[in-house]
Amino acid sequence: MTTLETADAQAWDVRELVPHAGRMSLLSGLLSHSGESLEAEVRISDDDLFFDPQLGGVGAWLGIEYMAQAVAAWAGLQGRQRGEAPKIGFLLGSRKYTASRSVFALGDVLRVQVRREFQADNGLGQFEGQILIGDEPVAQARLTVFGPPDPQRFLKDGDLGDE
Numbered sequence: 001m002t003t004l005e006t007a008d009a010q011a012w013d014v015r016e017l018v019p020h021a022g023r024m025s026l027l028s029g030l031l032s033h034s035g036e037s038l039e040a041e042v043r044i045s046d047d048d049l050f051f052d053p054q055l056g057g058v059g060a061w062l063g064i065e066y067m068a069q070a071v072a073a074w075a076g077l078q079g080r081q082r083g084e085a086p087k088i089g090f091l092l093g094s095r096k097y098t099a100s101r102s103v104f105a106l107g108d109v110l111r112v113q114v115r116r117e118f119q120a121d122n123g124l125g126q127f128e129g130q131i132l133i134g135d136e137p138v139a140q141a142r143l144t145v146f147g148p149p150d151p152q153r154f155l156k157d158g159d160l161g162d163e
Contacts, residue, residue, distance in 0.1 A: 014028075014030055014073055016086070017030075018086065019086045019087065023048075024049065027041070030073060033073075033074060036115055037115040038070055038074040039111055039112065040112045041111060044105060044108040044109075044110070051106070055103045057104050060102050060138070062104070063099055063110075063131050064091075064094055067131070068145070069112075070113070071125075072089060088151045089145055089148075090145065090146045091145055092124075096141060097140070110132070113131070114128070114129045123146050123149060124144070126142060127142070127143045128141075128143075
């Protein structure tokens with residue numbers, strides 16, 4: 001994962017890039033980004049929305065949402081470079097989400113990396129994602145996402161607005 005534009009990425013407040021509010025904004029911060037990729041950080045703490053005291057952390061199944069929010073942050077940065085506000089997008093699915101552990105433990109610092117594999121003009125895209133603790137990969141997936149040109153129109157009418 002490239003660390004190109006690291007200082008620029010770290011200057012952004014993730015809440016300005018990802019259209020999630022309050023405790024549903026799960027990324028702790030941005031580490032780096034490029035035109036094709038982004039690396040974010042998640043710090044597992046006991047005040048996390050999904051923290052489970054019985055597990056001593058959060059279920060690793062949440063990794064897919066961390067990756068999806070990293071894609072949203074990447075898209076938010078791309079939009080900001082064009083002078084646009086962040087838009088909502090949709091996680092359509094994932095292929096082969098695997099995790100080598102069942103829990104991200106209290107105190108873990110996750111590095112969430114996403115890299116764009118393709119993006120069509122209609123907003124359909126695919127990203128490769130992985131989560132590392134230190135240098136150890138602990139989760140991987142391919143995410144299929146959709147960012148319609150006009151999200152509000154799409155939600156209202158199912159219209160892509162590409163006419």
